[in-house]
Amino acid sequence: MIKMTSSVGEKEKFVLVRQNLEEAEKIEKKSISFWGDAFYRFRQNKLAMFCVFLLLVLVAMAIFVPWFSKYDYDTNDLMNTNQPPSAKHWFGTDDLGRDVFVRTWVGARISLTIGVVAALIDLLIGVVWGGIAGYKGGRVDEVMMRIADILNGIPYLLVIILFMVVFGQELWTMILAMTVTGWINMARIVRGQVLQLKNQEFVLAARTLGASFSRILFKHVIPNAMGPILVTLTLTIPSAIFTEAFLSFLGLGLNPPLASWGTMANEGLPALEYYPWRLFFPATFICLTMFALNVIGDGLRDAIDPRLRK
Amino acid sequence: MEKILEIKDLEVKFHTQSGTVHALRGVNFHLNKGETLALVGESGSGKSVTAQAIMKLLPTPPAEITKGQIILDGEDIVPKTEKQMEKIRGNVVSMIFQDPMTSLNPTMRVGRQIDELIMKNEKVSRQEAKRRAIELLDMVGIPNAASRYNQYPHQFSGGMRQRVMIAIAVAARPKLLIADEPTTALDVTIQAQILELMKRLKEKLETSIIFITHDLGVVANMADRVAVMYAGQIVEIGTSDEIFYDPRHPYTWGLLSSMPSLDANDGEELHAIPGSPPDLTKPPVGDAFARRSPYALQIDFEKEPPMFQVSETHFVKSWLLHPNAPKVEPPKIVQQRRRVLPGTFEHPVLVEGGL
Amino acid sequence: MLKYILRRLASILLTLFVIVTITFFLMRIAPGNPFTSEKRLPPEIEANLNAHYGLDQPWYKQYAQYLVKVATWDFGPSFKYKGQTVNDLIADGFPVSLYLGLEALFIAVFFGILLGVFAAVRQNSWVDYSSMSLAVIGISVPSFIMAAVLQYIFAIKLQWFPIATWGSFKHTILPALALAMMPLAYIARLTRSTMLEVLNNDYIKTAKSKGFSERVIVYRHALRNSLLPVISYLGPLTANIITGSFVIEKIFGIPGLGAHFVQSITNRDYTVIMGVTTFYSIILLLAVLLVDIVYGLIDPRIKVSAKEGV
Numbered sequence: 009m010i011k012m013t014s015s016v017g018e019k020e021k022f023v024l025v026r027q028n029l030e031e032a033e034k035i036e037k038k039s040i041s042f043w044g045d046a047f048y049r050f051r052q053n054k055l056a057m058f059c060v061f062l063l064l065v066l067v068a069m070a071i072f073v074p075w076f077s078k079y080d081y082d083t084n085d086l087m088n089t090n091q092p093p094s095a096k097h098w099f100g101t102d103d104l105g106r107d108v109f110v111r112t113w114v115g116a117r118i119s120l121t122i123g124v125v126a127a128l129i130d131l132l133i134g135v136v137w138g139g140i141a142g143y144k145g146g147r148v149d150e151v152m153m154r155i156a157d158i159l160n161g162i163p164y165l166l167v168i169i170l171f172m173v174v175f176g177q178e179l180w181t182m183i184l185a186m187t188v189t190g191w192i193n194m195a196r197i198v199r200g201q202v203l204q205l206k207n208q209e210f211v212l213a214a215r216t217l218g219a220s221f222s223r224i225l226f227k228h229v230i231p232n233a234m235g236p237i238l239v240t241l242t243l244t245i246p247s248a249i250f251t252e253a254f255l256s257f258l259g260l261g262l263n264p265p266l267a268s269w270g271t272m273a274n275e276g277l278p279a280l281e282y283y284p285w286r287l288f289f290p291a292t293f294i295c296l297t298m299f300a301l302n303v304i305g306d307g308l309r310d311a312i313d314p315r316l317r318k
Numbered sequence: 319m320e321k322i323l324e325i326k327d328l329e330v331k332f333h334t335q336s337g338t339v340h341a342l343r344g345v346n347f348h349l350n351k352g353e354t355l356a357l358v359g360e361s362g363s364g365k366s367v368t369a370q371a372i373m374k375l376l377p378t379p380p381a382e383i384t385k386g387q388i389i390l391d392g393e394d395i396v397p398k399t400e401k402q403m404e405k406i407r408g409n410v411v412s413m414i415f416q417d418p419m420t421s422l423n424p425t426m427r428v429g430r431q432i433d434e435l436i437m438k439n440e441k442v443s444r445q446e447a448k449r450r451a452i453e454l455l456d457m458v459g460i461p462n463a464a465s466r467y468n469q470y471p472h473q474f475s476g477g478m479r480q481r482v483m484i485a486i487a488v489a490a491r492p493k494l495l496i497a498d499e500p501t502t503a504l505d506v507t508i509q510a511q512i513l514e515l516m517k518r519l520k521e522k523l524e525t526s527i528i529f530i531t532h533d534l535g536v537v538a539n540m541a542d543r544v545a546v547m548y549a550g551q552i553v554e555i556g557t558s559d560e561i562f563y564d565p566r567h568p569y570t571w572g573l574l575s576s577m578p579s580l581d582a583n584d585g586e587e588l589h590a591i592p593g594s595p596p597d598l599t600k601p602p603v604g605d606a607f608a609r610r611s612p613y614a615l616q617i618d619f620e621k622e623p624p625m626f627q628v629s630e631t632h633f634v635k636s637w638l639l640h641p642n643a644p645k646v647e648p649p650k651i652v653q654q655r656r657r658v659l660p661g662t663f664e665h666p667v668l669v670e671g672g673l
Numbered sequence: 674m675l676k677y678i679l680r681r682l683a684s685i686l687l688t689l690f691v692i693v694t695i696t697f698f699l700m701r702i703a704p705g706n707p708f709t710s711e712k713r714l715p716p717e718i719e720a721n722l723n724a725h726y727g728l729d730q731p732w733y734k735q736y737a738q739y740l741v742k743v744a745t746w747d748f749g750p751s752f753k754y755k756g757q758t759v760n761d762l763i764a765d766g767f768p769v770s771l772y773l774g775l776e777a778l779f780i781a782v783f784f785g786i787l788l789g790v791f792a793a794v795r796q797n798s799w800v801d802y803s804s805m806s807l808a809v810i811g812i813s814v815p816s817f818i819m820a821a822v823l824q825y826i827f828a829i830k831l832q833w834f835p836i837a838t839w840g841s842f843k844h845t846i847l848p849a850l851a852l853a854m855m856p857l858a859y860i861a862r863l864t865r866s867t868m869l870e871v872l873n874n875d876y877i878k879t880a881k882s883k884g885f886s887e888r889v890i891v892y893r894h895a896l897r898n899s900l901l902p903v904i905s906y907l908g909p910l911t912a913n914i915i916t917g918s919f920v921i922e923k924i925f926g927i928p929g930l931g932a933h934f935v936q937s938i939t940n941r942d943y944t945v946i947m948g949v950t951t952f953y954s955i956i957l958l959l960a961v962l963l964v965d966i967v968y969g970l971i972d973p974r975i976k977v978s979a980k981e982g983v
Binding site: 415 | 885
Binding site for chain 1: 684685687688691692695696699700702809810812813814815817818821822824825829912915916919920923924935938939941946950953954957958961
């Protein structure tokens with residue numbers, strides 16, 4: 009047993025303290041909104057932030073280089089064909105003496121445009137289709153998803169190939185071809201999200217207040233599903249860029265002198281052994297863009313749902 | 319009485335991105351052979367952390383045992399390596415988890431999940447292990463044990479799955495069984511059955527049990543002794559009777575008076591404990607519960623209270639037991655139930671710490 | 674189980690019907706007919722050819738005839754290669770492509786899973802970071818670019834492997850690697866993230882509490898549960914390898930079905946295009962069916978619910 013000692017002045021400490029215990033109920037930390045939280049987490053991801061920067065640089069170059077370059081993308085210079093990279097032609101020249109550097113950035117415009125536009129169209133169709141199917145449920149859902157399933161059974165690339173063969177190799181046919189079955193993935197994601205959300209209380213509340221079907225769908229449900237939608241959108245773009253390059257390699261790319269990265273790479277292939285830069289530069293930018301978009305898509309996914317994080 | 323488990327001054331910290339969480343801030347208790355000790359407290363009090371620490375199941379990148387000893391069956395396991403712990407787990411000590419729906423491997427047959435434990439610990443043939451497994455399934459009350467042996471977890475109901483978990487936990491005849499809220503996820507009627515089962519098994523196999531729960535009703539049913547945890551420390555520990563009939567800590571009073579009881583007098587209000595548990599990345603100075611207690615003293619906000627001993631088996635960590643402290647009355651509900659128990663000291667005795 | 678298979682087969686037939694119909698009509702609207710690239714033919718000869726190939730019939734008769742022929746596995750003659758039927762071309766090229774495809778599949782699945790498991794088990798170590806970085810690069814580099822790069826480095830520069838054509842096992846390595854790279858990376862990432870999720874599950878804690886070592890827990894408990902998404906991916910993987918083969922075979926000069934298909938596109942050889950498209954579709958749909966059956970076998974929860982009619 010330890011002897012207790014008390015020092016002078018301690019006795020006063022043993023008095024009851026009046027506390028306002030309702031104060032204790034107040035929540036301590038500042039609450040952050042969902043998106044604020046997500047963007048904060050995204051900013052922590054250094055690699056993803058770097059890739060955003062990289063993409064912005066690529067887009068800027070695609071916009072500005074062709075304006076300021078002294079060469080045009082289709083200027084032939086038959087005295088200087090297949091020159092390796094030099095001070096005069098930073099990326100070298102191709103078999104018609106055209107400057108590969110400026111062609112790369114014109115190609116960037118085309119490839120990026122194809123990627124973004126195709127992805128946006130997929131988004132539009134997918135959101136509407138999946139949104140309606142998910143929200144209506146029942147018969148409507150069954151039928152809509154059945155159609156999607158059957159269309160999905162048709163191999164994506166085969167459809168595109170057939171499309172290009174039939175309708176010609178123009179910019180718009182390519183974009184259209186990609187969206188014919190490309191929307192299905194987005195529709196599935198949206199439908200899944202809508203199914204999850206439609207039974208939640210805020211939807212019930214909106215309905216009791218008399219909101220119409222489309223209003224609920226587009227003003228309440230879809231904004232809450234934006235997370236996975238955004239991630240899917242970000243990951244669709246590299247897929248579209250890939251498809252465009254792939255088609256070019258099959259000879260179904262855009263017609264010359266119009267050049268995307270894919271067609272440039274395809275033209276550079278036979279010359280691989282002796283003039284590798286003609287394949288190398290467009291191929292590198294294809295990979296860089298896909299890489300950057302993949303990383304950003306990953307980063308968004310992690311930022312939105314931390315449970316899925318590494 | 320021989321001690322099967324002794325925990326001394328245990329401190330556990332979690333290193334997270336938002337700071338270091340002081341999950342356990344000096345936990346002391348022991349368990350005697352053949353006893354059932356109930357560990358009670360709110361979520362976040364540290365009950366599960368304590369349980370997992372005893373088996374060293376805490377994931378050690380974020381978690382760290384920064385101080386203290388865990389003496390299991392005579393040996394301190396804190397310095398032991400993973401390899402050494404693998405021999406101890408399942409064998410000397412085993413655990414039953416809270417959620418039976420997710421605690422079993424969905425793609426592995428139930429019998430196999432019992433077999434593998436038996437075969438790990440003893441050199442027996444597959445057939446022998448199977449026989450023992452079926453015996454165990456029978457012992458925990460699963461009908462048609464022999465055919466159930468080949469089934470998958472999703473073919474069992476929640477209560478059945480928990481029985482399987484119990485069978486697994488006792489398969490290697492552990493000396494210590496830790497049950498982490500085993501009935502929380504089950505219906506009330508199933509709860510009763512599971513508790514009965516555990517009591518029977520305990521007698522049959524002579525296991526010591528640590529029973530973690532937030533439900534005092536379960537405690538009354540099962541426990542010899544009770545330890546009350548708050549904010550990573552044990553604030554009161556005593557026999558079941560002592561805790562129910564002569565509790566001394568304001569937190570225990572709060573728990574007891576927030577318990578709905580079938581024989582409560584009409585018109586008695588339930589008291590919820592106001593506020594919420596403290597943020598353990600910045601552990602509060604002094605007595606952690608004072609901020610939520612109507613009985614707080616000035617000194618509670620300055621110095622951490624020492625342990626006072628109220629009887630051979632009853633200890634309380636509160637300044638209210640200090641001779642200088644004013645006399646306070648616990649809430650009505652607690653007063654109504656109060657009895658003077660034999661063995662209580664006249665005056666509480668200071669055990670450690672001091673002014 | 675049997676009922677399920679029959680239902681699926683019916684669905685496959687429906688999809689095939691849609692595919693055959695679509696390809697047929699697409700080929701009909703495609704510009705030019707198979708003989709336009711040849712020199713101008715005198716009208717009688719052209720009429721003869723048309724009659725011979727049934728091109729002078731009204732479209733619905735042609736359609737009906739085509740459906741019947743497909744049902745009896747007769748895809749008709751090639752317009753370009755006189756004396757050869759589409760079946761001949763398929764029989765000629767498919768074994769080669771099959772060999773290449775299976776080799777790539779094996780590499781992708783085996784090494785992908787291995788890499789994914791290692792990365793998950795050694796989470797946040799240098800093994801994890803480096804293999805996952807490689808994996809992101811892997812999914813960003815299109816297979817044909819990978820093919821060109823591999824060809825350039827290992828065949829042209831280092832001369833370790835033959836540059837092209839088909840003959841010995843050595844000829845198969847570079848193309849198989851090029852085909853397998855992207856799927857390998859994808860499977861590695863998928864395995865890793867699934868395994869991390871699985872390792873966080875309660876039943877893993879149970880296994881740990883039984884005192885099992887990490888190796889036992891990973892290989893006996895976690896692995897089987899982690900493979901489920903990978904198995905699901907095998908369907909799209911097959912599609913990926915098939916379409917990848919189009920370009921890879923072209924780059925490496927391999928006489929497989931993919932190369933024939935690409936050639937037929939350039940030639941506008943419509944019967945070949947239609948026939949090979951249908952053939953590929955059948956393979957894909959069967960592959961997906963097979964995958965679903967295997968999945969049902971591995972995951973006991975699915976099997977039972979199928980039995981109970983859910």
